[in-house]
Amino acid sequence: MTGAPRRLTATYRIRAGSGPSAEEIALAIAREQTLEVPAGVGGAALQARLLGRVESVRPIEGGHDAAISYDPELTGTGLPHILNVAYGNVSLMNGVRLVALDLPNALLDALPGPRFGIDGVRDIVSADAARPLVSVALKPVGLGVEALAALAATYARAGVDVIKDDHGLVDQPSAPFRERVAAVARAVAAAGDSGRRCAYFPNVTGPVDTLEERLATAQGHGCAGVLLCPALTGLDVMRSVAAGGRPLAIMAHPAHAQSAPGRREGIAPEVLFGTLYRAAGADVVVYVNARGRFSWPVETCEEINARLRGPLGRMRPAFPAPAGGVEADDAREWLERYGPDTMLLIGGSLLARDDVERATRALVEAARSVAPGAPAATSA
Amino acid sequence: MTGAPRRLTATYRIRAGSGPSAEEIALAIAREQTLEVPAGVGGAALQARLLGRVESVRPIEGGHDAAISYDPELTGTGLPHILNVAYGNVSLMNGVRLVALDLPNALLDALPGPRFGIDGVRDIVSADAARPLVSVALKPVGLGVEALAALAATYARAGVDVIKDDHGLVDQPSAPFRERVAAVARAVAAAGDSGRRCAYFPNVTGPVDTLEERLATAQGHGCAGVLLCPALTGLDVMRSVAAGGRPLAIMAHPAHAQSAPGRREGIAPEVLFGTLYRAAGADVVVYVNARGRFSWPVETCEEINARLRGPLGRMRPAFPAPAGGVEADDAREWLERYGPDTMLLIGGSLLARDDVERATRALVEAARSVAPGAPAATSA
Numbered sequence: 207m208t209g210a211p212r213r214l215t216a217t218y219r220i221r222a223g224s225g226p227s228a229e230e231i232a233l234a235i236a237r238e239q240t241l242e243v244p245a246g247v248g249g250a251a252l253q254a255r256l257l258g259r260v261e262s263v264r265p266i267e268g269g270h271d272a273a274i275s276y277d278p279e280l281t282g283t284g285l286p287h288i289l290n291v292a293y294g295n296v297s298l299m300n301g302v303r304l305v306a307l308d309l310p311n312a313l314l315d316a317l318p319g320p321r322f323g324i325d326g327v328r329d330i331v332s333a334d335a336a337r338p339l340v341s342v343a344l345k346p347v348g349l350g351v352e353a354l355a356a357l358a359a360t361y362a363r364a365g366v367d368v369i370k371d372d373h374g375l376v377d378q379p380s381a382p383f384r385e386r387v388a389a390v391a392r393a394v395a396a397a398g399d400s401g402r403r404c405a406y407f408p409n410v411t412g413p414v415d416t417l418e419e420r421l422a423t424a425q426g427h428g429c430a431g432v433l434l435c436p437a438l439t440g441l442d443v444m445r446s447v448a449a450g451g452r453p454l455a456i457m458a459h460p461a462h463a464q465s466a467p468g469r470r471e472g473i474a475p476e477v478l479f480g481t482l483y484r485a486a487g488a489d490v491v492v493y494v495n496a497r498g499r500f501s502w503p504v505e506t507c508e509e510i511n512a513r514l515r516g517p518l519g520r521m522r523p524a525f526p527a528p529a530g531g532v533e534a535d536d537a538r539e540w541l542e543r544y545g546p547d548t549m550l551l552i553g554g555s556l557l558a559r560d561d562v563e564r565a566t567r568a569l570v571e572a573a574r575s576v577a578p579g580a581p582a583a584t585s586a
Numbered sequence: 587m588t589g590a591p592r593r594l595t596a597t598y599r600i601r602a603g604s605g606p607s608a609e610e611i612a613l614a615i616a617r618e619q620t621l622e623v624p625a626g627v628g629g630a631a632l633q634a635r636l637l638g639r640v641e642s643v644r645p646i647e648g649g650h651d652a653a654i655s656y657d658p659e660l661t662g663t664g665l666p667h668i669l670n671v672a673y674g675n676v677s678l679m680n681g682v683r684l685v686a687l688d689l690p691n692a693l694l695d696a697l698p699g700p701r702f703g704i705d706g707v708r709d710i711v712s713a714d715a716a717r718p719l720v721s722v723a724l725k726p727v728g729l730g731v732e733a734l735a736a737l738a739a740t741y742a743r744a745g746v747d748v749i750k751d752d753h754g755l756v757d758q759p760s761a762p763f764r765e766r767v768a769a770v771a772r773a774v775a776a777a778g779d780s781g782r783r784c785a786y787f788p789n790v791t792g793p794v795d796t797l798e799e800r801l802a803t804a805q806g807h808g809c810a811g812v813l814l815c816p817a818l819t820g821l822d823v824m825r826s827v828a829a830g831g832r833p834l835a836i837m838a839h840p841a842h843a844q845s846a847p848g849r850r851e852g853i854a855p856e857v858l859f860g861t862l863y864r865a866a867g868a869d870v871v872v873y874v875n876a877r878g879r880f881s882w883p884v885e886t887c888e889e890i891n892a893r894l895r896g897p898l899g900r901m902r903p904a905f906p907a908p909a910g911g912v913e914a915d916d917a918r919e920w921l922e923r924y925g926p927d928t929m930l931l932i933g934g935s936l937l938a939r940d941d942v943e944r945a946t947r948a949l950v951e952a953a954r955s956v957a958p959g960a961p962a963a964t965s966a
Contacts, residue, residue: 554627555624557623
């Protein structure tokens with residue numbers, strides 16, 4: 207390395223058809239994402255300064271990877287236009303996928319990153335060592351406030367670290383936000399034993415004009431964190447919550463993120479969940495685990511883990527939270543593979559058991575039996 | 587029709603591989619998007635009430651279309667969770683595309699829709715008849731405030747209806763937001779002749795905490811509308827602007843919308859731009875025209891047009907604004923095809939001409955020569 211990069215570099219996987227070559231498409235992307243005018247318009251100096259630069263085009267199986275670098279000035283140092291420069295108009299073009307994103311420090315420094323990070327979230331739940339954490343989801347939507355609070359108490363007694371609202375719980379009449387948060391927070395506080403702290407993260411996702419009040423309500427009831435779905439609210443809304451200074455950790459949920467491995471278009475999951483969600487302030491990033499309901503390959507999960515924990519400017523590392531059909535019985539196996547800097551999120555599979563508390567306790571014990579701080583995954 | 591639908595119905599195009607059948611995938615989607623727990627959890631009554639209902643699964647070429655209906659209660663009547671129910675977790679699953687969306691009046695009534703609509707935008711620019719409108723883009727990013735203001739004056743003298751900022755113009759040092767809006771608004775007001783009004787729509791897209799100030803600045807300088815990129819800010823941010831009561835029309839730009847015809851995943855353009863952008867409050871919806879830089883088929887454009895103009899609860903129709911490499915010379919042909927309820931958006935092609943004002947005037951005259959109120963497209 208010859209010093210930190212000064213430009214934003216995006217790598218696009220191009221699947222060219224019978225039309226223009228990959229090199230021609232790369233040049234078109236470099237123009238589309240920046241000046242978006244015919245060659246020469248605006249003058250040579252401006253074109254030289256702000257037109258995207260095609261740094262490389264290299265063949266891969268079934269296509270090409272084109273690295274294009276951009277002047278950070280184009281972004282106005284705001285997150286919406288970081289997204290615009292990296293994947294704005296070309297997101298409307300078939301056969302162009304964003305597969306890598308390198309943000310210069312000038313842009314990373316303008317973004318909050320995780321306020322708590324892995325260590326801060328461990329502090330919240332009084333984790334005594336660099337051990338993996340266990341989180342569970344309050345669900346299903348449609349349960350009333352009392353039933354949800356009773357379920358939360360069960361989970362807290364069983365010793366989970368974090369209880370999150372299902373991302374589908376909003377402000378439905380069956381469990382309105384304010385009543386739900388008050389009742390669940392009270393139940394969790396009453397159920398926890400003294401040596402250990404269980405945290406409740408209510409879902410504050412909702413219309414943007416309700417956000418401040420929901421954050422204040424969560425904070426007022428002693429919650430140490432919240433659940434937020436940045437693809438439903440806009441990624442910059444999460445950034446504004448993280449930058450806003452409230453002492454609330456953020457667990458980001460991927461609903462509506464429109465990202466999955468192997469597609470011809472879109473943002474690759476490791477870029478979206480591993481880099482962008484962390485830069486935008488997520489302390490915990492929920493993603494789809496392998497072998498669950500969605501058939502993501504384990505390599506994608508490991509790439510997300512590596513980016514959430516690896517170097518990113520001066521930002522703290524964030525907890526990966528693999529989820530989505532993780533079976534409680536497999537918890538230990540997953541945590542041994544992913545390492546202790548992992549928060550396993552178990553949703554519905556516990557609820558199908560006859561004795562939810564006992565099943566949850568077994569899950570917690572399995573997770574605690576994983577050696578703390580052992581594997582090398584954290585130094586990725 | 588036997589009365590207005592009471593449920594939200596989403597239709598998914600399923601490309602099943604060698605695994606589960608389309609019927610099995612449809613049932614999995616109905617569960618994933620709602621209760622997200624194993625069968626039976628929460629009790630039979632709750633499952634019967636809130637589990638998605640597979641209404642039909644019919645074979646199409648290369649796959650199946652599955653219509654699934656949902657209880658509107660799941661959405662909490664907020665736009666973020668309308669997106670979540672229609673295309674939340676399944677957006678992370680390969681081979682599942684959202685191709686149709688029917689919103690019941692209970693949800694449409696909770697959304698603003700266009701505040702001005704086609705008639706209101708015509709009033710803004712004093713259009714004397716049901717004629718097509720012409721809009722142009724101020725660009726490229728990197729030009730200074732004076733150069734942008736001079737270009738805007740040229741366009742205004744040539745008689746365009748709407749001048750919009752390029753969506754890449756934010757608050758860069760080359761043309762900071764406040765100075766740009768002040769100078770361009772002044773130049774446009776000074777250049778317009780008395781019988782005709784040219785409107786300037788500055789780009790207010792940016793970090794969510796800057797939005798109110800930018801809207802106030804635009805309004806303070808007499809702007810009648812703004813440009814906003816809802817995929818960069820979050821769709822609900824546009825909804826909140828439309829519902830906020832400022833007398834500013836909204837032109838929605840598709841940057842980062844990640845939608846295009848023919849994909850296996852994502853939201854079909856006619857659903858996203860035709861239904862959701864309109865419901866969320868866009869008065870004008872910019873989309874990618876056929877034969878431009880992005881190779882969208884004209885049928886997609888016509889479907890977007892039909893949905894922006896057709897019935898949608900009690901909402902006003904919105905102007906379609908085909909754009910993206912439209913050649914000025916083809917303006918008349920496009921407007922004859924799309925009908926008078928169209929705002930043609932010409933970007934860079936005018937700027938490559940030797941005499942921009944003359945080329946723009948020719949464009950305006952070509953558009954004015956299209957018979958007003960003629961084709962039947964408006965009654966789609």
